[in-house]
Amino acid sequence: MKNRICFIISLLFSAGGPLLAQVPDTLNYKFSLKEAIDYAVKHQSAVLNATIDEEIARNDVKKTVGTGLPxxxxxxxxxxxxxxxxxxxxxxxxxxxxxxxxxxxxxxxxxxxxxxxxxxxxxDGTFFVGLQASKTYKELSVRASTRTKIETVVAVTKAYYSVLVNREQLKLIDANLTQLTKSFNETEAMFKNGFVEKIDADRLQVLKNNLETERENAIRSLSINTDLLKFQMGMPVGAVLVPTDQINDIRSEAVSIVPADSTAYKKRIEYALLETQRKLNLLDVKRYKSAYLPxxxxxxxxxxxxxxxxxxxxxxxxxxxxxxxxxxxWNLISGGQRIYDVRNAKLSVRKTENSMLDLKNGIANEISASQKLYMNSQRSVENQERNLRLAEEILRVTRIKYGQGVGSSLEVTTAETSLREAQNNYITALYNLLINKVDLDKALGNINY
Missing domain, CATH: 2.20.200 (Outer membrane efflux proteins (OEP))
Structure with missing residues (x-):
């Protein structure tokens, strides 16, 4: 009996092994930026709630229609x-x-x-106006949902770019650390053979230690930004996410530069929301006027x-x-209440129109500022790239001179420090370029979903 039980258990384990091996690991993702955005639109709680608000608005319209039915x-x-x-x-x-x-x-x-x-x-005049208003309210909820999606797209895009910049920074640090470790090992060997002083090796050791610390900080920053990206996407923080886009491909994407008198504000969801709000305000005026009817x-x-x-x-x-x-x-006399209701409704229309004008001017200013920042960041990246290549060349020549005995270790140390500074400046400029690119796209109304 005991042998039979053991035999059955062994069969269960042998059968269960392949079955378990066939279960896919759904917590591992490799996403492009578009795939990350698509995931966020389906899983981000703010977007899900906005979709629910759309459904609530549709139900409210049906409820309003129902008041006019038998x-x-x-x-x-x-x-x-x-x-x-x-x-x-x-x-x-x-x-x-x-x-x-x-x-x-x-x-x-x-x-x-x-x-x-x-x-x-x-x-009932107020019923028919209310029916129109309920449909406009549904339109408002749809546009509010669109705004939430756009905000999610912007947040995910910026977080995604931050991860790419962190990876680029880590790649530069690793390349620099490899060369610095090689130089340190060569200097250490020369010191042991009596060709250089101990201070030469110590200087490189300090640089190496600082660079290793910087690398650890970059790894932690990459982990933090990856978690932030997952949070913006509505993805479990414990999941594994690997961005697949390359930073050079993103840099090559052009952003249109529009003239100052552009009508790009019409593409902005914020302006569309105010247009819908103005429709509701006008329907309020009509509703209060219809209260005079029987x-x-x-x-x-x-x-x-x-x-x-x-x-x-x-x-x-x-x-x-x-x-x-x-x-x-038929309410013939209401103590003047309906008169003031109509007046206040008209004042609300004027307020919304003032907000539309202010937003229009604000968008024009935002576009102008975003274009300037984007163009400045483009030039900054180009300059920092040149500085980075120049710092790499200076370090290469300085190492050669030091190896041939015609240069000092202090020159090598200075060149190493300059390279690190050039790398940090390049990473900062690259990050600003990508963020300014997103802000310009948003200002122009090019981000839609």
Whole structure:
């Protein structure tokens, strides 16, 4: 029996091994920038909530439409009079007449009524305006959702670029560290053979230690920025994410430069939101004006009334009632409230128009500033690239001179320091270029999803 159990367990483990091996590791991702953005739009909580708001707006529109459709209600009422109500009748009705009222009880012990009522809105100016407003409100929610997506795209793009810049920085540090380690080892060997002083090796050791510390900081910065990218994407922080885009390919992407009198503001979602808000404000004016008009409703109802003093036969006999009609209501005087409602609604339209003008000017200023920053960052990167190549060449020549005995270790140390400074300046300029590129695209309204 024991051998049989062991045999079954061994079969389970041998079968389970291949099955487990077939389960894909879904927490490992290799994404281009576009793939990262697509993932964020599907998983970022702000985008998901904006999509939910769109659905809520669609439901609100349907709810508003429903108020103008036929309304049907049913009711049932049951009464058990423990004591029947008493009514005083004038004594003059009696024969012979009495000078005092006579108490009389009317009705039955059990009374119940079952009915159904249908009502239909025939005319209400505020309803039709509200129907238009609800559709505009849905449009507003869609545009608000688009703005959330654009903001997510911008955040993901900047975080993605930060990771690429960190990787470029780490690549430069590794290349520099390889050369510096080689120089240190050669100088150390020359010191042991008595060709150089100990201070020469010590200077390179200090540079090597500092560069290793800088490398550790760069690795930590890369990890932090990668986690930030995952957070902006709505990805679990514990997942493994490897960006696949190359920084040189991104740099080569041109950004259009538009003239100062461009109408690029029309492409901005913020301006579209204010346009929709203005529509709502104008509909508010129309809604308050329609409050001067009457409201007409039609109705129809049918009911049955049951009365008896014996509960067992309460429903044996009924007294039906049915009625149709309409109700016209017209608020002729409201103490001037509607006048001020209309005035305030018109003032809201003016406020929105002022905001649109201010935003238009702000976007023009933003485009102008973003273009200048982008062009400056382009020139800065080009200059820093030249400085970097020059610093590398100076270090190469200085090492050759030092190896041939015609240069000093201090010159090598100075050249190493200059190279590190040139590398840091290049990385900073490269980061600014990519961030300014995103800001310019956003200012021009080129970022859409």
């Amino acid at each position: 309304q049907v209600s049913a009711s049932y009422n049951f009464q058990d009079y423990l004591k029947l109500p008493t009514t005083l009748l004038p004594g003059e009705f009696l024969s012979p007449p009495s000078p005092t009222p006579i108490p009389v009880k009317f009705g039955t012990k059990y009374n119940s009524t079952a009915g159904i009522e249908l009502s239909q809105l025939i005319f 409201t007409l409703k039609g109705f129809a109802s049918a009911s049955k009334n049951f009365q008896s003093d014996d509960f067992s036969s309460h429903y044996d006999q009924s007294f039906p009632t049915s009625v149709i009609g309409f109700t016209l209501s």
